[in-house]
Amino acid sequence: MKIEVKKNILASNAVVAAGNRERLERHGVSMINLMASPGAGKTSVITRAIEGVRGELSLGVIEGDIASEIDSLAIEAMDVPAIQINTGGSCHLTAAMVGSALDHLDLGALDMIIIENVGNLVCPAEFDLGETARVMIASVAEGHDKPHKYPLMFREVDAIIINKIDLLPYCDFDLPQFRQIVAGLNPGARLLELSCKDGFGAGDWCDWLLGAAARVSGGA
Amino acid sequence: MKIEVKKNILASNAVVAAGNRERLERHGVSMINLMASPGAGKTSVITRAIEGVRGELSLGVIEGDIASEIDSLAIEAMDVPAIQINTGGSCHLTAAMVGSALDHLDLGALDMIIIENVGNLVCPAEFDLGETARVMIASVAEGHDKPHKYPLMFREVDAIIINKIDLLPYCDFDLPQFRQIVAGLNPGARLLELSCKDGFGAGDWCDWLLGAAARVSGGA
Numbered sequence: 001m002k003i004e005v006k007k008n009i010l011a012s013n014a015v016v017a018a019g020n021r022e023r024l025e026r027h028g029v030s031m032i033n034l035m036a037s038p039g040a041g042k043t044s045v046i047t048r049a050i051e052g053v054r055g056e057l058s059l060g061v062i063e064g065d066i067a068s069e070i071d072s073l074a075i076e077a078m079d080v081p082a083i084q085i086n087t088g089g090s091c092h093l094t095a096a097m098v099g100s101a102l103d104h105l106d107l108g109a110l111d112m113i114i115i116e117n118v119g120n121l122v123c124p125a126e127f128d129l130g131e132t133a134r135v136m137i138a139s140v141a142e143g144h145d146k147p148h149k150y151p152l153m154f155r156e157v158d159a160i161i162i163n164k165i166d167l168l169p170y171c172d173f174d175l176p177q178f179r180q181i182v183a184g185l186n187p188g189a190r191l192l193e194l195s196c197k198d199g200f201g202a203g204d205w206c207d208w209l210l211g212a213a214a215r216v217s218g219g220a
Numbered sequence: 221m222k223i224e225v226k227k228n229i230l231a232s233n234a235v236v237a238a239g240n241r242e243r244l245e246r247h248g249v250s251m252i253n254l255m256a257s258p259g260a261g262k263t264s265v266i267t268r269a270i271e272g273v274r275g276e277l278s279l280g281v282i283e284g285d286i287a288s289e290i291d292s293l294a295i296e297a298m299d300v301p302a303i304q305i306n307t308g309g310s311c312h313l314t315a316a317m318v319g320s321a322l323d324h325l326d327l328g329a330l331d332m333i334i335i336e337n338v339g340n341l342v343c344p345a346e347f348d349l350g351e352t353a354r355v356m357i358a359s360v361a362e363g364h365d366k367p368h369k370y371p372l373m374f375r376e377v378d379a380i381i382i383n384k385i386d387l388l389p390y391c392d393f394d395l396p397q398f399r400q401i402v403a404g405l406n407p408g409a410r411l412l413e414l415s416c417k418d419g420f421g422a423g424d425w426c427d428w429l430l431g432a433a434a435r436v437s438g439g440a
Contacts, residue, residue, distance in 0.1 A: 038369065040362075067368070070368055070369070090342075118342065120311065122286060122338065123311050141361030141384065141387065142258055142259020149287060150258060150339075152286070152309070167390055
């Protein structure tokens with residue numbers, strides 16, 4: 001019974017997600033679904049992207065949170081359109097929530113939308129939002145064993161940002177072992193080392209975004 | 221319609237949770253529901269507790285994870301009974317899952333059970349497991365703004381462990397501001413600073429556990 005409910009929710013979500021994707025394709029807009037634990041650095045990863053692709057890509061941001069508007073206000077302060085979704089109690093965004101946010105963005109004026117999903121490594125991996133690529137952030141402070149515990153998330157993404165790489169000397173994070181575990185789950189995923197604090201790896205992250213945008217717009 | 225489903229699930233969960241709580245009371249056993257983001261250090265916080273209360277409290281552990289047995293094997297290696305619950309896809313433990321785990325523990329021989337919930341700051345806050353106290357971990361690496369984003373979790377707990385306090389010099393974590401935000405949401409919560417790495421604060425954490433056990437056993 002519970003499984004039926006879940007199945008129905010996911011099936012109707014998939015229909016709405018397909019609609020979002022078609023709508024983006026018509027405008028040649030790419031959409032990145034950015035997922036991570038609470039506090040892994042999603043907002044900082046987005047602000048690094050905004051700084052790095054300014055002048056090359058016209059960005060919009062959709063901010064998903066249980067509560068608060070802190071993140072969308074930070075993004076708007078950088079002159080980037082940001083739509084805040086407060087999910088109430090829900091632990092993930094749905095395609096319908098993202099569809100409503102798209103209504104408030106000028107798709108004709110944008111190249112790429114970055115969605116900051118709710119901080120959670122579980123349910124967001126199950127809900128297609130109509131994105132054109134999926135990225136997750138694993139913070140060095142979280143430990144290298146997280147792929148064993150949240151395998152679906154690590155399997156479902158196109159790129160994995162290893163964030164807070166500046167904390168490597170102070171944490172028991174075994175980078176070679178992390179790379180090996182990820183390779184077993186998702187050999188095609190691109191791994192990107194990043195420090196939002198000192199900017200290490202920000203160039204690679206932005207290059208990856210430019211590639212993701214080009215794939216959707218037809219190689220602009 | 222979706223809200224009805226959620227309401228029914230929570231109502232039937234509450235009935236099972238009350239049953240778990242009665243069962244524990246009959247044996248004078250306390251049960252701590254330990255919640256946190258992925259990678260906040262739940263397992264290390266538990267192993268610090270095991271070391272610190274050995275000889276004073278007889279502990280059992282229930283490990284909740286989407287997948288893997290890593291954590292329960294680590295606990296069993298310390299000669300503490302550990303029951304692993306793999307939730308499949310579910311992002312939180314339920315009272316029924318915990319009830320099944322209680323069937324496999326010798327309640328007559330235990331003083332306290334610590335439950336490591338699934339790494340998630342959202343749904344675990346909504347599901348009563350029949351615990352006698354709730355504790356959450358906020359890691360310094362996650363940032364001091366998390367209470368704004370996950371207010372229910374911060375409101376619902378009896379104690380908040382500020383973990384990885386050794387990372388304070390390397391992170392932009394404003395401790396006074398964090399304390400102030402938490403005081404606004406949950407003025408009664410006990411705040412415990414802890415470093416599982418160097419042991420700072422482990423004594424306070426263990427004293428808090430001894431107090432929680434005494435309240436349930438009637439002041440042993």
